[in-house]
Amino acid sequence: MLKSAALVLSLFTGCVAAEPAAPLPPIEVFTPTVCLTCIEWAEHLRQNGFTVNVTATDDMDAIKRRLKIPRNMESVPSARVAGYFVEGHVPAEDIKLLLSEQPRALGLAVPGLPQGAPGREFSNPTCETACTMLDKEGVEPPVRREFFETFLIDRKGKPSRFARH
Numbered sequence: 001m002l003k004s005a006a007l008v009l010s011l012f013t014g015c016v017a018a019e020p021a022a023p024l025p026p027i028e029v030f031t032p033t034v035c036l037t038c039i040e041w042a043e044h045l046r047q048n049g050f051t052v053n054v055t056a057t058d059d060m061d062a063i064k065r066r067l068k069i070p071r072n073m074e075s076v077p078s079a080r081v082a083g084y085f086v087e088g089h090v091p092a093e094d095i096k097l098l099l100s101e102q103p104r105a106l107g108l109a110v111p112g113l114p115q116g117a118p119g120r121e122f123s124n125p126t127c128e129t130a131c132t133m134l135d136k137e138g139v140e141p142p143v144r145r146e147f148f149e150t151f152l153i154d155r156k157g158k159p160s161r162f163a164r165h
Contacts, residue, residue: 025099026051027081030063038077041089041119048092050081070157073109077119084108085153089117094150094163106153108162116145117165 027045031038033056042052057063063078067085075088082099085107098108110117151159 024049025082027079029054029079031077037119044118073111089119109151114146114148
């Protein structure tokens with residue numbers, strides 16, 4: 001009797017296997033010609049399962065206008081994924097949530113250059129092009145964090161809070 005119950009239980013649990021996760025769409029990242037933290041952010045996306053193509057450009061303003069990023073939501077890097085824009089150092093988890101929920105929106109934005117956002121953990125807060133600090137002694141600098149928000153930009157360009165970090 002006990003063996004029969006174990007067999008039935010093992011057959012039942014085998015039938016309840018989880019669905020495999022759908023592959024993530026590729027992300028096209030646009031950065032200024034020299035932006036080390038933009039590259040760090042792209043690496044953060046890769047480490048979280050995205051295929052990333054990075055394009056360096058000297059005309060980020062044209063990219064931002066083409067993607068319809070509101071000026072008050074601008075940062076340094078911009079990206080495009082599955083018909084949405086991603087502006088700034090948006091965490092991969094927020095992008096994945098956007099892709100799973102598929103809201104009627106233009107995209108996500110983390111405006112400015114908040115310390116502690118992906119790619120900005122070890123950055124110089126005064127560097128306008130988001131430079132990464134290099135420690136001369138080879139010791140990893142402490143992570144600096146400030147609270148930041150990810151905004152969902154609706155189709156009219158109006159932001160609303162999507163996530164807090």
